[in-house]
Amino acid sequence: MATIRDVAKEAGVSVATVSRVMNGSGYAHEDTRKAVMAAVEKLNYKPNEVARSLYKRKSKLVGLILPDITNPFFPEMARGVEDYLQQFGYRLIFGNSDEKRDKEIEYIDTFLQNNVVGMIASTSEEANENFDNLEIPVVLLDRTAEKLPAVYSDQKTGGKLAARVLLDRGSSNIVLIRGPVEIKPVFERYKAALEELTLAKVNVQVMDSSLTLQGGQACVEKLFELYPETDGIIACNDIVAAAALQEILKRGIRIPEDIQLIGYDDIAFTTLLHPPLSTIRQPAYEMGAQAAELLIKKINQEKIEETHKKLPVSFVERETTRRKAEKP
Amino acid sequence: MATIRDVAKEAGVSVATVSRVMNGSGYAHEDTRKAVMAAVEKLNYKPNEVARSLYKRKSKLVGLILPDITNPFFPEMARGVEDYLQQFGYRLIFGNSDEKRDKEIEYIDTFLQNNVVGMIASTSEEANENFDNLEIPVVLLDRTAEKLPAVYSDQKTGGKLAARVLLDRGSSNIVLIRGPVEIKPVFERYKAALEELTLAKVNVQVMDSSLTLQGGQACVEKLFELYPETDGIIACNDIVAAAALQEILKRGIRIPEDIQLIGYDDIAFTTLLHPPLSTIRQPAYEMGAQAAELLIKKINQEKIEETHKKLPVSFVERETTRRKAEKP
């Protein structure tokens, strides 16, 4: 790889001059500018980001921590941030935390050691003290905290909405599948749904599940043994809903006639399920993009009107819920 | 952030000594070692990777280029490489190429500018000359080329296998959905399947589709208009197969009685489809992990027995294909 010194020699100028024309900073005579660019071209010179980063004490790298890219909800987000950042020449150092504090800390440390210019993270709640005394901007994604800017979605409305959908469409023996309580957004949607259901004085059962397929299957296997009269299920996410759907089909229960089912997230494959899954949509890509936007504003020290962006969720009506009776 | 100089001052030694005890290189008296470690502890010193990387001319970063993390096949791979590399302290700079040459080149350039120690890439075929004269190790993933080490799966056997499955189970009017021909592995599986089908003197139709849901739906919409007598479909991947499945169901065709369907990849949600999708499995996670393993060997200049690892595929029998008649 050619260095700035090679270019300087080739162009017959000093390294400072090369640097200036590369960055368009300071003065440079048109002739020397041309000479430098010719040398750059000839040697195919690309400035070494590492050296630049060392001097400037900040790189063009952004750290991204997501719980698990294997869950289809997160790749959407990741692309949202990547696509947005890319326009500004930022690159991503990426790590999966598996919601584990240790991994998170490890990644934060290496991000810092690599002079990242900022970080975007879906951090487990208790851990975000790890981000507290950083001197670089951090934005939380799909999670919130007082002290840090955040982009997330309206879990409370989402949870309520899921409950309302089943209620309005006539379910009265509802199983609410609660995801891991440590995961704040998941817990919030659960809480909101439970509240709505409780208010409705309907028969409610709560079951626990992880957010994975295996967890969902394990949960749902017991569901009908425990609560055979169930006529509505609110799942903690689409994956678990898909597991439930499968169990429902296996048992020959008619959906949505005998039982209604609603998921959460609206990941890509929900539309491919049979019947297609009704769900609460979180705008994952958009969330990622907005987090990136916020981060860039922070990096550029722009004034930020709102540091906490709560994006709206919506009910995506498909075929695991009944049509709501029209008003006459 | 504390620097090595701060630590040196705190411990009352020179920076060289601090460096030596941090790296366990050269001599260091036990007492001074302790003093240094105490200072490190006290100041919470973490060596700056950027400075280290500048001097050594290689970082602890590995570049990863994948076509599109939004396709569930790739996150599996990505985790395979991340999980493996993580043990050795390497981190990932990540980029989606969308199979676009420009994006690929852009990422390669920035990877290089950041002194990555190696790269793993699913590169579009024609573009991999971009990797040719690099002085760092590169391993291809899910793609192959003569000159570069590669980890991929046995597309030829996979394609053949898919065809054999339908053939052996009695389909005789088969539509073969071909993915984008520029994507080598996708083309290869197509070619192998076509060959097998042709040999069988069965009625074959070829249709084109992208690898996405939208593409699959568009293709499959026309399928039954064009070829109403179809009794077997080989899809270019699971996503397209899922689209086909949906169309089949919509049309009230019985599966697998009237028509058989087989996908490719075995991504996570295939098991959730109704009926669960029979498919050809590629060991995506394992492929990622092995690519990482190969890369690390390259980095450490270990001797490598085989630079081209072709991993086996397998038929995952689920419910969109009939049971094969048992031998008596």
Added chain:
DNA sequence: AGCTATTGTGTAAACGGTTACACAAAATTA
């Protein structure tokens, strides 16, 4: 022409590590 701005360029000191080298002190050997 003489003076002041403006423009153009180079030198050298950072940035925060690693390491070659020099040298001193301690341990080992004869």
Added chain:
DNA sequence: TAATTTTGTGTAACCGTTTACACAATAGCT
């Protein structure tokens, strides 16, 4: 005890940029 080897430590150069500063040349004013 003297010579030699081993151990322990510091100084300074280097990695490839950026930029403060100095200074020269040119341009723009009276």
